[in-house]
Amino acid sequence: MIAYAIRRILVGIVLLLAMVLVVFVLFFAAGNPARDICGKYCTPEKLANITQVYGYNQPISYQFGQFVQGLAVGRDYPVDDAYRAALEKSNPDLVIHCPAPCLGYSQHSAMTVNAAVVKYAPVTISLAIYAFIIWIVFGVLFGVIAAVFKGKWLDRIIVGVTLVVYALPTFFIGTFLLQFVAIRWKLVPYPRYVSIADGGVLNWIISLTLPALTLALFYMAAYVRITRAFVLESLSEDYIRTARAKGLSERVVLFKHGLRAALTPLLSMAGLDFAALLAGAVITEAVFTYQGLGFLAVISNQNADLPVLIGLVIVAGAAVIIANIVVDILYAYVDPRVRLR
Amino acid sequence: MLDPFTTHQKLINDNGLPIGAFGGISWAHPLGIEPGIGRDTLSRIWLGLALSLFISAAAAVFSVVVGVVLGIIAGMSRRWADTLIGRLVDLVLCFPQTLMLLALSGVLIGWLTGTLKIPAGDPAQATYVILVLGIFGWPSVTRIIRGQVLSLREREFIDAARLLGAGNGRLYFKEVLPNLWAPILVQFTLILPAYVSAEAALSYLGISILPPTPTLGNILKGSLGYASGDFLFFIAPAFLLVLIVVSFNLLGDGLRDALDPRSSR
Numbered sequence: 001m002i003a004y005a006i007r008r009i010l011v012g013i014v015l016l017l018a019m020v021l022v023v024f025v026l027f028f029a030a031g032n033p034a035r036d037i038c039g040k041y042c043t044p045e046k047l048a049n050i051t052q053v054y055g056y057n058q059p060i061s062y063q064f065g066q067f068v069q070g071l072a073v074g075r076d077y078p079v080d081d082a083y084r085a086a087l088e089k090s091n092p093d094l095v096i097h098c099p100a101p102c103l104g105y106s107q108h109s110a111m112t113v114n115a116a117v118v119k120y121a122p123v124t125i126s127l128a129i130y131a132f133i134i135w136i137v138f139g140v141l142f143g144v145i146a147a148v149f150k151g152k153w154l155d156r157i158i159v160g161v162t163l164v165v166y167a168l169p170t171f172f173i174g175t176f177l178l179q180f181v182a183i184r185w186k187l188v189p190y191p192r193y194v195s196i197a198d199g200g201v202l203n204w205i206i207s208l209t210l211p212a213l214t215l216a217l218f219y220m221a222a223y224v225r226i227t228r229a230f231v232l233e234s235l236s237e238d239y240i241r242t243a244r245a246k247g248l249s250e251r252v253v254l255f256k257h258g259l260r261a262a263l264t265p266l267l268s269m270a271g272l273d274f275a276a277l278l279a280g281a282v283i284t285e286a287v288f289t290y291q292g293l294g295f296l297a298v299i300s301n302q303n304a305d306l307p308v309l310i311g312l313v314i315v316a317g318a319a320v321i322i323a324n325i326v327v328d329i330l331y332a333y334v335d336p337r338v339r340l341r
Numbered sequence: 342m343l344d345p346f347t348t349h350q351k352l353i354n355d356n357g358l359p360i361g362a363f364g365g366i367s368w369a370h371p372l373g374i375e376p377g378i379g380r381d382t383l384s385r386i387w388l389g390l391a392l393s394l395f396i397s398a399a400a401a402v403f404s405v406v407v408g409v410v411l412g413i414i415a416g417m418s419r420r421w422a423d424t425l426i427g428r429l430v431d432l433v434l435c436f437p438q439t440l441m442l443l444a445l446s447g448v449l450i451g452w453l454t455g456t457l458k459i460p461a462g463d464p465a466q467a468t469y470v471i472l473v474l475g476i477f478g479w480p481s482v483t484r485i486i487r488g489q490v491l492s493l494r495e496r497e498f499i500d501a502a503r504l505l506g507a508g509n510g511r512l513y514f515k516e517v518l519p520n521l522w523a524p525i526l527v528q529f530t531l532i533l534p535a536y537v538s539a540e541a542a543l544s545y546l547g548i549s550i551l552p553p554t555p556t557l558g559n560i561l562k563g564s565l566g567y568a569s570g571d572f573l574f575f576i577a578p579a580f581l582l583v584l585i586v587v588s589f590n591l592l593g594d595g596l597r598d599a600l601d602p603r604s605s606r
Binding site: 027 | 428435568579
């Protein structure tokens with residue numbers, strides 16, 4: 001078991017390094033990062049300064065090594081050694097130390113990428129947790145109901161509604177909820193993010209309801225379909241027939257025998273989807289202008305703030321990789337057959 | 342007749358809403374005109390639908406071709422190629438899709454216009470969307486095709502072809518590929534609506550083809566501001582998108598049930 005866990009973690013680290021490398025190649029080999037960051041009103045001085053601060057004149061392999069070193073032990077900006085040494089004497093405030101795990105430095109917002117991520121993460125994490133709870137509870141509930149009433153009108157209604165909700169774009173659902181539920185019908189106050197520190201737990205929950213619902217509806221629709229399929233599959237297994245033949249009540253058959261087998265794979269999927277959400281619900285946050293990581297990605301894209309974009313991609317990838325490892329290890333714990341592969 | 346760009350200001354009243362019933366429906370404008378600028382709705386939907394379906398179909402072909410080729414290679418080779426492709430699938434699946442599509446847009450569109458000399462504007466934007474949707478979409482296809490190939494390769498006609506001296510190329514693409522048409526068709530019909538939705542989402546973020554050229558996403562984005570002013574105009578593009586996505590999903594599910602009796606829903 002421990003050997004399996006160690007192997008999974010090692011594979012995860014290799015995967016993370018490979019991902020960082022791919023990100024580097026995609027963002028730097030294709031284009032001219034200094035020119036991209038410099039923007040529309042670029043002067044030769046500004047361009048030279050950006051190149052010195054980020055070290056874009058170095059070979060990519062060297063930059064990659066520096067970045068990995070920064071992740072492991074931290075690093076200093078500006079990257080150019082001579083320039084940094086000169087700055088330390090003339091203007092030490094402009095020398096930035098970025099402690100490990102350093103994701104980079106954004107000259108545009110004059111903060112390290114780590115600081116930016118920490119600043120914007122609370123909204124995203126709150127949203128992700130809230131949405132996760134809604135979509136798991138209602139997704140599984142409606143999925144099981146649909147499976148139990150397979151072919152009846154209740155099943156048809158649930159399946160039909162999920163098909164439509166699944167097809168509706170998130171930004172349309174979000175705009176609809178914002179325009180009608182919040183503004184026209186005034187069922188909830190206009191959504192504005194309130195942190196626990198500012199307004200307490202109750203206001204925090206209220207402020208997140210509409211965006212979390214927007215985010216959850218898409219996943220909910222997907223999980224209704226998946227749950228229904230899994231439950232139907234497990235209800236057609238032989239041991240269910242055995243359980244019924246033993247004379248167990250339909251409730252015991254469903255809850256003790258049917259659901260247990262159906263929901264285990266569902267939970268591992270849910271773990272991965274939750275991790276993917278931590279990258280920021282880009283569209284939902286954009287619709288409600290909630291300042292989470294997805295919102296940070298949108299404004300960084302508008303400002304051509306490449307270091308922040310790269311940092312966000314790596315954080316998101318790391319979240320998925322870690323979730324993968326956790327889910328795999330939990331799964332191996334639950335189901336010993338997995339370990340032997 | 343179909344002119345999605347001309348504005349008809351005479352048909353717009355002082356509140357910016359179309360004159361006449363149901364959004365200004367008339368013989369000249371069978372679906373009315375859009376509020377605000379006053380362009381013909383039917384022709385915008387027509388062109389937008391065509392562009393969206395073209396982009397989605399091109400990206401879907403890209404994903405399916407890459408996915409099928411890698412899936413066959415992974416399934417047929419018992420050694421390092423399978424491991425390598427498996428790891429590549431893991432790697433691509435680590436990347437957060439929406440975030441990558443957003444983050445790469447600046448850099449890659451610059452590369453497309455600069456290095457590849459694709460004209461800036463709509464052509465470059467469309468190429469970008471096709472490229473990234475295609476690149477991030479193939480792993481699911483590869484997984485499914487590989488699974489199918491694993492059972493195919495144990496069949497006797499593969500052994501027979503091998504004994505007759507068929508090389509790998511012939512074996513993969515003349516013997517195995519023709520037996521995969523059913524899952525390929527199903528995958529294509531299921532990926533296409535997902536890409537129609539994704540293209541709409543990218544339009545919302547301003548990454549896909551930009552206004553005034555219509556796509557489903559652009560039209561939908563333009564309609565969002567009329568939730569209270571012109572409800573019909575607000576709801577119609579979303580209804581159209583749902584219709585298309587649901588239709589293709591039902592088609593895909595139906596094809597799967599018809600072509601592969603083993604897979605139960």
